[in-house]
Amino acid sequence: MFLKKISLVNYKNFDSREFEFDSKINAFVGANGIGKTNVLDAVYHLCFGKSYFNPISSQNIRHGEDFFMIEGIFQKEEREERIICSLKKGNKKVIKRNGKAYERFSDHIGLLPLVMISPADRDLIIEGSETRRKFMDGVIAQSDKDYLQALIHYNKVLMQRNSLLKYFAANHRFDPATLEVYNEQLSHYGSIIHERRKKFIAEFIDTFREQYRVISGGNEIVGLEYDSKLHEEDLQVLLKNNLEKDRALQYTSVGTHKDDLKFTIAEHPIKKFGSQGQQKTFLIALKFAQFHFIKAHAATTPVLLLDDIFDKLDENRVKHIIALVEDDNFGQIFLSDTHRDRTEDIVKSIHQSYKIFTL
Numbered sequence: 001m002f003l004k005k006i007s008l009v010n011y012k013n014f015d016s017r018e019f020e021f022d023s024k025i026n027a028f029v030g031a032n033g034i035g036k037t038n039v040l041d042a043v044y045h046l047c048f049g050k051s052y053f054n055p056i057s058s059q060n061i062r063h064g065e066d067f068f069m070i071e072g073i074f075q076k077e078e079r080e081e082r083i084i085c086s087l088k089k090g091n092k093k094v095i096k097r098n099g100k101a102y103e104r105f106s107d108h109i110g111l112l113p114l115v116m117i118s119p120a121d122r123d124l125i126i127e128g129s130e131t132r133r134k135f136m137d138g139v140i141a142q143s144d145k146d147y148l149q150a151l152i153h154y155n156k157v158l159m160q161r162n163s164l165l166k167y168f169a170a171n172h173r174f175d176p177a178t179l180e181v182y183n184e185q186l187s188h189y190g191s192i193i194h195e196r197r198k199k200f201i202a203e204f205i206d207t208f209r210e211q212y213r214v215i216s217g218g219n220e221i222v223g224l225e226y227d228s229k230l231h232e233e234d235l236q237v238l239l240k241n242n243l244e245k246d247r248a249l250q251y252t253s254v255g256t257h258k259d260d261l262k263f264t265i266a267e268h269p270i271k272k273f274g275s276q277g278q279q280k281t282f283l284i285a286l287k288f289a290q291f292h293f294i295k296a297h298a299a300t301t302p303v304l305l306l307d308d309i310f311d312k313l314d315e316n317r318v319k320h321i322i323a324l325v326e327d328d329n330f331g332q333i334f335l336s337d338t339h340r341d342r343t344e345d346i347v348k349s350i351h352q353s354y355k356i357f358t359l
């Protein structure tokens with residue numbers, strides 16, 4: 001699968017711009033703040049219906065304008081897919097596939113698989129568990145529609161249960177029997193999510209370690225562990241045991257929405273004990289492993305976006321990444337960098353067709 005063409009109207013700092021892409025490597029070079037990342041984000045937007053960086057859609061409209069539109073033409077096997085994503089201020093976002101608007105955006109997820117690697121991925125290490133859950137869910141959901149549906153249902157029931165807990169507190173009453181209905185549903189969807197996440201990590205870990213080993217070229221041992229209370233106990237039992245706590249907190253304090261991934265280097269948390277270069281290597285290995293996981297499970301090779309990934313990495317690690325990209329049969333790649341010479345050296349050494357766009 002590859003993106004042939006994109007046109008942007010009022011998207012972030014672009015008023016009106018079109019790019020025609022190479023089916024393999026496309027590099028954006030230019031000064032800080034010129035819009036390199038914004039082009040990559042527009043590509044992401046077409047595949048996921050939202051920005052990778054800014055969840056508030058209206059802020060992606062160019063300042064002073066009242067709408068944006070991104071249009072892209074993908075070649076997926078024998079078919080062309082024309083995707084339009086547009087937003088007018090005050091209206092709902094519209095995503096169209098070949099002229100037909102989606103009723104549910106979740107139906108679009110997985111059609112055009114993509115992996116983004118960006119400096120913002122640091123959040124995976126430094127932020128709370130939600131970012132790591134989202135990462136795990138994003139990887140699985142791109143190739144498993146049932147998982148995505150289980151997540152959507154779980155979150156809906158969770159919201160209802162939390163609202164009921166708040167309602168009880170506000171009205172000074174408590175009726176555990178009413179909560180029971182939600183407990184059953186949460187437990188049903190929660191166990192699907194838990195099982196799928198377990199299976200995912202079991203399969204993912206070896207690919208991840210291998211990617212890390214190749215990029216670092218050394219023998220640093222990294223780890224990835226799925227942490228969930230559901231490992232020990234059924235969710236329905238956990239919900240029952242936490243009933244008084246939930247009542248006091250007025251929200252559901254246990255479930256797969258509290259799961260986490262533990263990232264380690266030499267068995268210590270990478271957040272505290274990894275150097276900046278090691279953390280960056282960890283994140284790139286994680287994303288390359290994501291790429292391979294999706295490629296193995298989806299029917300198509302994901303597009304890879306590499307936003308400013310070469311900073312802070314020593315020469316060897318950059319070389320190893322290039323070698324990985326060369327060997328591993330990647331599909332279309334977009335990359336951004338501030339240094340034109342470095343970019344040119346990198347893309348030439350990959351031995352594929354390429355286009356360099358100077359912004």
Ligand SMILES: Nc1ncnc2c1ncn2[C@@H]1O[C@H](COP(=O)(O)OP(=O)(O)OP(=O)(O)O)[C@@H](O)[C@H]1O
Pocket residue numbers: 011012013014030031032033034035036037038039059060061062063308336337338
């Ligand atoms: N809604 C918007 N309207 C207009 N401009 C915007 C909007 N959102 C972001 N920008 C502008 O986009 C620019 C940032 O673009 P981008 O992040 O793509 O830069 P970059 O070329 O990747 O830079 P760097 O090399 O620093 O990463 C900023 O100048 C910012 O002000």
